[in-house]
Amino acid sequence: DGGITQSPKYLFRKEGQNVTLSCEQNLNHDAMYWYRQDPGQGLRLIYYSQIVNDFQKGDIAEGYSVSREKKESFPLTVTSAQKNPTAFYLCASSAEWGTGGGNEQFFGPGTRLTVL
Amino acid sequence: LAKTTQPISMDSYEGQEVNITCSHNNIATNDYITWYQQFPSQGPRFIIQGYKTKVTNEVASLFIPADRKSSTLSLPRVSLSDTAVYYCLVGQVIKAAGNKLTFGGGTRVLVKP
Numbered sequence: 001d002g003g004i005t006q007s008p009k010y011l012f013r014k015e016g017q018n019v020t021l022s023c024e025q026n027l028n029h030d031a032m033y034w035y036r037q038d039p040g041q042g043l044r045l046i047y048y049s050q051i052v053n054d055f056q057k058g059d060i061a062e063g064y065s066v067s068r069e070k071k072e073s074f075p076l077t078v079t080s081a082q083k084n085p086t087a088f089y090l091c092a093s094s095a096e097w098g099t100g101g102g103n104e105q106f107f108g109p110g111t112r113l114t115v116l
Numbered sequence: 117l118a119k120t121t122q123p124i125s126m127d128s129y130e131g132q133e134v135n136i137t138c139s140h141n142n143i144a145t146n147d148y149i150t151w152y153q154q155f156p157s158q159g160p161r162f163i164i165q166g167y168k169t170k171v172t173n174e175v176a177s178l179f180i181p182a183d184r185k186s187s188t189l190s191l192p193r194v195s196l197s198d199t200a201v202y203y204c205l206v207g208q209v210i211k212a213a214g215n216k217l218t219f220g221g222g223t224r225v226l227v228k229p
Contacts, residue, residue: 004159035219042203042219043160090159104150105217107159 003027004108006091011113013085021076021111023091030095032074033105036060037088046089049074078113085115120204125224134191136223138204141185149180149187152203154222160203164189191225199227 004025013019025032031050035043045058049068063082068074074093078085089112092105121139128134140149148167152160164171166178166187177190191198201222 040221042221043217044219045217088157092159104162104165105160107161110157110159112157 004091004093004106006089006108006111009109009111011111013113013115015115016080018080019078019085019113021078021089021091021113023074023076023108025072025074025091025093025106025108027093027095027106028071029093029106030071031093032068033092033094034058034064034066034074034076035090035092037090037110043090046076085113088112120206120220122202122204122220122223124221125226127226127228128194129228130195131193134194134198134225134227136189136191136202136204136225137186138189139186140204140206143184143206147184147206149178149184150205150207150217151176151178151189152205152219154201154203160219163202194225194227196227196229198225200225 007022011019033048034046036046037043044060046060046064047055047058047066049055052068052071055066055068063079065077065079066074088110090110091108094105122136148165150165151163153163154160164173164176164178166180168180168184171178179188189202201224203219203222205217207217
């Protein structure tokens, strides 16, 4: 089955620890994205990547870091500098970067991070 | 990115048609209108996208008036499983900036038996 996987589904960490969230896609999509969602709120863009070895900051990049060494993988690290890391994190991907029509984004199942 | 305004919540009953209107007064010429559906603790799912007039697929219809300052998502004969949050997004794909989507608060639709 083609799709996006995120692991783990639930993650608990102590305050002050860095944690890396996994995102893998086998859709052969060029673009990948990370969003954060807080309870009752919409999604906010953290980072996005148009192509391998390239990524851009989104609206709330502070306290986060990413890498894009492989087309299918876009891991997100939540660092100790992120003041309120507890949230639901969603990864997405899309094809045909730069085409008209606002290409559809495909989302993973999400990782719920709780920092104790 | 154009700002969107949509109702916070709507209640409906099984079998009824649900219409959610989204306002986007500052929509740009190259902007498309896209709707996503999100169930609790899941990622959003693409429903429909359009530029003008009417678009229909197996799930929903999207009505866009000539001035494009608003759009209406229509869900025919909803069932309990249509209870979800529906997001209206307006934007274009710009090669330099990328395909950045801005999700507002969405509309929480509750379908009752």
